[in-house]
Amino acid sequence: MVKHVVRSQMFTPELLSALFKRADVFREVVDKGQKLDLLTVLAGLGMIYMFWEPSTRTRLSYVRAAHLLGMSVEGSENAGEFSSTIKGETLEDTIKVISSYVPDVIVMRHKQDGAAERAAQVSRVPIINAGDGRGQHPTQALLDVYTIQRELGQLGGLVVVIGGDLKRGRTVRSLAYLLGKYPGNHIIFLSPPQLRVGDDIKEYLAEKGTTFEESGDVEGSLRRSHVVYWTRVQTERKVDGEEPVPQNIAEQFIISAKQMSWMPKWSVLMHPLPRVNEIKVEVDADSRAAYFRQAENGLYVRMALLEWVTKS
Amino acid sequence: MVKHVVRSQMFTPELLSALFKRADVFREVVDKGQKLDLLTVLAGLGMIYMFWEPSTRTRLSYVRAAHLLGMSVEGSENAGEFSSTIKGETLEDTIKVISSYVPDVIVMRHKQDGAAERAAQVSRVPIINAGDGRGQHPTQALLDVYTIQRELGQLGGLVVVIGGDLKRGRTVRSLAYLLGKYPGNHIIFLSPPQLRVGDDIKEYLAEKGTTFEESGDVEGSLRRSHVVYWTRVQTERKVDGEEPVPQNIAEQFIISAKQMSWMPKWSVLMHPLPRVNEIKVEVDADSRAAYFRQAENGLYVRMALLEWVTKS
Amino acid sequence: MVKHVVRSQMFTPELLSALFKRADVFREVVDKGQKLDLLTVLAGLGMIYMFWEPSTRTRLSYVRAAHLLGMSVEGSENAGEFSSTIKGETLEDTIKVISSYVPDVIVMRHKQDGAAERAAQVSRVPIINAGDGRGQHPTQALLDVYTIQRELGQLGGLVVVIGGDLKRGRTVRSLAYLLGKYPGNHIIFLSPPQLRVGDDIKEYLAEKGTTFEESGDVEGSLRRSHVVYWTRVQTERKVDGEEPVPQNIAEQFIISAKQMSWMPKWSVLMHPLPRVNEIKVEVDADSRAAYFRQAENGLYVRMALLEWVTKS
Numbered sequence: 001m002v003k004h005v006v007r008s009q010m011f012t013p014e015l016l017s018a019l020f021k022r023a024d025v026f027r028e029v030v031d032k033g034q035k036l037d038l039l040t041v042l043a044g045l046g047m048i049y050m051f052w053e054p055s056t057r058t059r060l061s062y063v064r065a066a067h068l069l070g071m072s073v074e075g076s077e078n079a080g081e082f083s084s085t086i087k088g089e090t091l092e093d094t095i096k097v098i099s100s101y102v103p104d105v106i107v108m109r110h111k112q113d114g115a116a117e118r119a120a121q122v123s124r125v126p127i128i129n130a131g132d133g134r135g136q137h138p139t140q141a142l143l144d145v146y147t148i149q150r151e152l153g154q155l156g157g158l159v160v161v162i163g164g165d166l167k168r169g170r171t172v173r174s175l176a177y178l179l180g181k182y183p184g185n186h187i188i189f190l191s192p193p194q195l196r197v198g199d200d201i202k203e204y205l206a207e208k209g210t211t212f213e214e215s216g217d218v219e220g221s222l223r224r225s226h227v228v229y230w231t232r233v234q235t236e237r238k239v240d241g242e243e244p245v246p247q248n249i250a251e252q253f254i255i256s257a258k259q260m261s262w263m264p265k266w267s268v269l270m271h272p273l274p275r276v277n278e279i280k281v282e283v284d285a286d287s288r289a290a291y292f293r294q295a296e297n298g299l300y301v302r303m304a305l306l307e308w309v310t311k312s
Numbered sequence: 313m314v315k316h317v318v319r320s321q322m323f324t325p326e327l328l329s330a331l332f333k334r335a336d337v338f339r340e341v342v343d344k345g346q347k348l349d350l351l352t353v354l355a356g357l358g359m360i361y362m363f364w365e366p367s368t369r370t371r372l373s374y375v376r377a378a379h380l381l382g383m384s385v386e387g388s389e390n391a392g393e394f395s396s397t398i399k400g401e402t403l404e405d406t407i408k409v410i411s412s413y414v415p416d417v418i419v420m421r422h423k424q425d426g427a428a429e430r431a432a433q434v435s436r437v438p439i440i441n442a443g444d445g446r447g448q449h450p451t452q453a454l455l456d457v458y459t460i461q462r463e464l465g466q467l468g469g470l471v472v473v474i475g476g477d478l479k480r481g482r483t484v485r486s487l488a489y490l491l492g493k494y495p496g497n498h499i500i501f502l503s504p505p506q507l508r509v510g511d512d513i514k515e516y517l518a519e520k521g522t523t524f525e526e527s528g529d530v531e532g533s534l535r536r537s538h539v540v541y542w543t544r545v546q547t548e549r550k551v552d553g554e555e556p557v558p559q560n561i562a563e564q565f566i567i568s569a570k571q572m573s574w575m576p577k578w579s580v581l582m583h584p585l586p587r588v589n590e591i592k593v594e595v596d597a598d599s600r601a602a603y604f605r606q607a608e609n610g611l612y613v614r615m616a617l618l619e620w621v622t623k624s
Numbered sequence: 625m626v627k628h629v630v631r632s633q634m635f636t637p638e639l640l641s642a643l644f645k646r647a648d649v650f651r652e653v654v655d656k657g658q659k660l661d662l663l664t665v666l667a668g669l670g671m672i673y674m675f676w677e678p679s680t681r682t683r684l685s686y687v688r689a690a691h692l693l694g695m696s697v698e699g700s701e702n703a704g705e706f707s708s709t710i711k712g713e714t715l716e717d718t719i720k721v722i723s724s725y726v727p728d729v730i731v732m733r734h735k736q737d738g739a740a741e742r743a744a745q746v747s748r749v750p751i752i753n754a755g756d757g758r759g760q761h762p763t764q765a766l767l768d769v770y771t772i773q774r775e776l777g778q779l780g781g782l783v784v785v786i787g788g789d790l791k792r793g794r795t796v797r798s799l800a801y802l803l804g805k806y807p808g809n810h811i812i813f814l815s816p817p818q819l820r821v822g823d824d825i826k827e828y829l830a831e832k833g834t835t836f837e838e839s840g841d842v843e844g845s846l847r848r849s850h851v852v853y854w855t856r857v858q859t860e861r862k863v864d865g866e867e868p869v870p871q872n873i874a875e876q877f878i879i880s881a882k883q884m885s886w887m888p889k890w891s892v893l894m895h896p897l898p899r900v901n902e903i904k905v906e907v908d909a910d911s912r913a914a915y916f917r918q919a920e921n922g923l924y925v926r927m928a929l930l931e932w933v934t935k936s
Contacts, residue, residue: 030726036668044348046379048372056700057721060672064725067670067696072379076368076389077700089586090593097369097585100608101376102342273721274713281714296724356660358691360684384691388680388701401898402905409681409897412920413688414654 003309004120005128008138008174013155013181019308020146023300030068030300039070045104045310049075050094051130052110057273058130058140061295062107065302071104080111095119095127104310108132126309134170139305140272141174143298148227150297151268151290157184161221164190164231164253164278166197171272172231176201180208187212190221192233192245192253218252222262229270230255232278256280263288270294315621316432317440320450320486325467325493331620332458335612342380342612351382357416357622361387362406363442364422369585370442370452373607374419377614383416392423407431407439416622420444438621446482451617452584453486455610460539462609463580463602469496473533476502476543476565476590478509483584484543488513492520499524502533504545504561530564534574541582542567544590568592575600582606627933628744629752632762632798637779637805643932644770647924654692654924663694669728669934673699674718675754676734681897682754682764685919686731689926695728704735715739716746723748728934732756750933758794763929764896765798767922772851774921775892775914781808785845788814788855788877788902790821795896796855800825804832811836814845816857816869816877842876846886853894854879856902880904887912894918 029038047066051059059077066073079094080086091110098106099122108119109130116129116136131137149155160179166172166189176197179185187205189197189212196214205212215221222228233245233253255269260283263269271279271291283289323331341350359378363371371389378385391406392398403422410418411434420431421442428441428448443449461467472491478484478501488509491497499517501509501524508526517524527533534540545557545565567581572595575581583591583603595601653662671690675683683701690697703718704710715734722730723746732743733754740753740760755761773779784803790796790813800821803809811829813821813836820838829836839845846852857869857877879893884907887893895903895915907913 035670035726039668044351046347046376048376056703060698060700060722061725063698064670064672064727067698068726073698074372074375074379074385076372079368087586088588093586096604097607098372100604101373101611102347102380102608103376274711274717276712292720292724295721296726299725356663358659358688360688386684386687386691386697388684391680399898400900405898408916409919410684412916413685413923414659414692414920415688 002124003126004116004123005126005138005305005309006116006120007129007136008141008177011138011142011178011181016142016145016178019142019301019304020149022304022307023146023297026068026303027300035068038068041069041307042066042104042310043070045070046072046074046102047105047107047306048098048101048103049073049077049107049130050079050098051075051077051108052080052115053131054078055109055131057295058109061298062128062130062302062306065299065306068299069303069306071306075107091115091118092122095123099124105306128305128309131170134168135173137170137174139298139302140171141178142305143294143301144171144175144229144270144272145178146301147270147290147294147297148268151293152226152266155179155185156182158226159186159188159224160227160229161188161190161225162197162229162231163218163221164233165195166191166231167195169231169272172197172229173201175229177204180205180210185210188221188224189214190216190218192216192249194243194245195233218259219262222259223264225263225267227268227270228255228263230279231272232276254278254280255283257282257286260286260288314436315438316428316435317438317450317617317621318428318432319441319448320453320489323450323454323490323493328454328457328490331454331613331616332461334616334619335458335609338380338615339612347380350380353381353619354378354416354622355382357382358384358386358414359417359419359618360410360413360415361385361389361419361442362391362410363387363389363420364392364427365443366390367421367443369607370421373610374440374442374614374618377611377618380611381615381618383618387419403427403430404434407435411436417618440617440621443482446480447485449482449486451610451614452483453490454617455606455613456483456487456541456582456584457490458613459582459602459606459609460580463605464538464578467491468494470538471498471500471536472539472541473500473502473537474509474541475530475533476545477507478503478543479507481543481584484509484541485513487541489516492517492522497522500533500536501526502528502530504528504557504565506555506557507545530571531574534571535576537575537579539580539582540567540575542591543584544588566590566592567595569594569598572598572600626748627750628740628747629750629762629929629933630740630744631753631760632765632801635762635766635802635805640766640769640802643766643925643928644773646928646931647770647921650692650927651924659692662692665693665931666690666728666934667694669694670696670726671699671729671731671930672722672725672727673697673701673731673754674703674722675699675701675732676704676739677755678702679733679755681919682733685922686752686754686926689923689930692923693927693930695930699731715742719743719747719751729930752929752933755794758792759797761794761798763922763926764795765802766929767918767925768795768799768853768894768896769802770925771894771914771918771921772892775917776850776890779803779809780806782850783810783812783848784851784853785812785814785849786821786853787842787845788857789819790815790855791819793855793896796821796853797825799853801828804829804834809834812845812848813838814840814842816840816873818867818869819857842883843886846883847888849887849891851892851894852879852887854903855896856900878902878904879907881906881910884910884912
């Protein structure tokens with residue numbers, strides 16, 4: 001059976017644990033300077049990436065992961081502008097043609113919700129969803145959870161503050177889904193009132209028995225946290241006819257040394273990157289600032305995922 | 313001597329037969345799951361692609377073919393926008409520089425008729441023409457003929473309906489040239505009166521002794537066909553000051569289940585893809601619909617071609 | 625210690641000599657048709673390129689160099705348009721993330737002066753500067769000097785005419801720096817009065833004891849030359865509020881057969897390419913026209929450089 005990675009709901013704690021173990025192994029080999037040994041892991045296999053929405057960072061992470069394992073890679077980083085899409089070809093047709101080039105996995109990113117699911121229905125080879133619309137971004141969630149595991153040593157019993165723009169971020173959505181799979185987590189959704197998290201996530205968490213609260217109190221939330229997962233609150237942009245967030249509220253959602261002083265010693269600050277000014281550069285030197293380690297973790301987790309989907 | 317692939321006229325039936333045999337071999341190795349064995353075929357060799365006109369599909373097919381055979385690949389998928397072309401460099405200079413990077417083959421696509429021929433005159437390494445202007449697209453013709461061979465088991469004695477927009481398609485032009493090399497073929501050029509095939513092709517076929525007719529009767533043509541090669545008739549676009557095709561005529565050039573019922577059991581429906589609505593999705597399930605198999609055939613034929621131009 | 629290649633000042637004559645020897649070795653292997661042997665030189669290592677300013681030619685030369693040595697390569701050829709840069713990410717953050725993907729070298733090109741220096745300060749892996757702003761282009765200078773060495777057999781005691789637009793070209797700047805490292809060179813800066821070389825370069829040469837003069841006399845300069853390094857004088861463009869160069873002056877800065885007749889037999893004509901009309905095509909056949917050989921030299925010098933930065 002072809003293994004697709006379309007939604008973060010598919011990851012069981014057992015599967016996550018197995019993937020994280022392989023990620024650790026790959027990291028160790030790299031750290032020892034033995035990259036040459038990795039080239040045989042997936043030698044002869046090939047990845048094609050199709051990004052209808054550009055994302056240099058995510059794309060490079062996948063391509064690098066594939067290359068480290070010895071795969072060949074080709075693809076389009078701006079499929080929406082260059083490819084047959086302009087001529088009116090359907091997503092289904094494109095995927096059928098691409099999968100006829102006998103790749104061993106297709107990694108795709110798309111602007112439309114549910115695009116990866118549609119692709120999976122017609123593809124002969126595994127589809128990995130690297131983000132579709134406002135929907136899912138399961139591999140980002142995977143590396144986020146892997147980072148929590150590595151930084152704190154456990155995935156349950158945590159107070160996780162998810163802060164910033166909770167209305168739009170697909171990152172936030174996929175992460176909340178995964179956290180709901182572990183017992184004892186409590187999520188604090190910390191946002192301006194204009195940018196609250198969607199009802200579907202709250203319903204999902206209620207169903208899973210994961211407690212959560214919504215808050216606008218930055219200091220109170222940070223003081224109770226094990227994990228602070230931060231995203232950007234924008235003031236300049238008015239989306240979908242909503243009211244923009246007032247400047248004075250938005251400023252509360254910036255992390256500087258002062259906000260770090262509210263966080264416990266054992267806690268960790270994460271961010272999906274890129275960041276603009278929502279975390280000040282002065283914070284980078286704090287050992288609890290985990291966002292660059294988080295980016296690196298993405299590489300190893302993607303290596304594990306590529307191996308999992310292509311090997312039985 | 314350097315082997316260039318610039319025009320479809322260069323392919324003799326003997327060469328085509330040899331290439332198709334190699335394509336079959338490559339397919340078999342892939343189907344058996346032994347891709348790893350292919351990596352040594354062209355290991356150490358390199359391909360550079362230069363696409364002055366973007367074409368994700370064609371480009372990916374070539375890069376995938378090269379990677380499967382163990383070649384390294386680099387290139388530009390939008391050479392017209394990014395490269396020295398903007399600064400006013402001639403095609404000849406660009407090709408001289410690119411060929412000084414010691415690739416073993418250059419695959420190029422260009423907007424201007426005859427660009428590949430000009431490139432071949434200054435290149436130290438083989439040039440493969442992946443389409444130039446309204447001129448030639450010899451590798452598309454190659455995979456079309458390979459598909460007919462695989463689907464019907466013979467390349468002569470066929471009634472081939474080439475339907476749709478015959479005025480512009482370089483695909484149609486190159487295919488007609490190749491069909492003229494086999495005895496007993498009869499071509500029906502089926503198009504609206506506004507989009508008839510050019511005189512140069514008709515003169516070439518007359519010279520080769522290949523019979524042909526021009527028709528506007530879809531049902532009558534399809535009922536007599538062994539091969540139906542379909543392309544899109546556009547109504548919205550007025551090109552070169554021509555009259556646009558009226559809506560009621562254009563609608564006759566759409567293939568649905570009804571049109572398929574006119575085609576004989578043993579016939580085959582082909583299309584260079586992408587398709588928009590000129591072949592309805594309902595047709596895909598019909599075993600005579602060969603267009604996705606045709607795309608896959610392109611991969612294997614390109615592998616055979618890369619081997620042929622780079623090995624003596 | 626991580627070896628960065630940021631400014632041409634870093635190259636000592638000893639280092640240049642060592643690099644040129646390796647470049648010669650790589651060329652010899654390629655010329656013998658033994659590319660396969662090169663694949664093991666840097667097998668298992670990886671290069672990431674980040675071009676905030678597109679340059680198909682330079683990028684292809686680097687990627688080809690890396691591939692020939694067995695490296696894997698990925699990157700972005702239009703990082704300014706596609707990547708997180710648009711979202712407001714700093715260069716430093718981008719480099720930190722990219723270097724966390726454990727490449728063995730990052731090759732970058734940027735629009736801003738000093739960008740490569742900034743990148744080197746935060747990168748865990750070697751940075752190679754493939755051009756930043758109006759500042760430096762050290763690898764172009766490297767291949768220019770390598771070309772002089774190969775064409776004339778020595779790097780000191782030469783009269784080098786650097787002609788054309790000396791105000792903007794970063795190529796010119798980096799080359800002058802390197803020439804100042806060898807004894808006995810005399811540089812003639814030949815340009816229209818509007819496009820004279822910057823004071824910083826003149827001060828540097830004075831400090832190094834390299835004699836130079838500024839001239840507007842094309843014939844007189846060419847008659848005394850060992851090396852003529854040519855760049856384009858544009859008339860149509862008015863930059864930074866300067867006066868454009870008058871047509872009759874600009875025409876004096878075009879090399880045709882007549883200008884070649886002024887150059888000594890043993891001299892050599894170089895150009896960083898692309899050229900437009902500042903060197904006529906009729907000149908290409910002259911054995912002293914070295915610009916296409918110069919482009920090829922770039923490949924081998926980059927191979928040597930990649931090996932040097934990634935191996936201890």
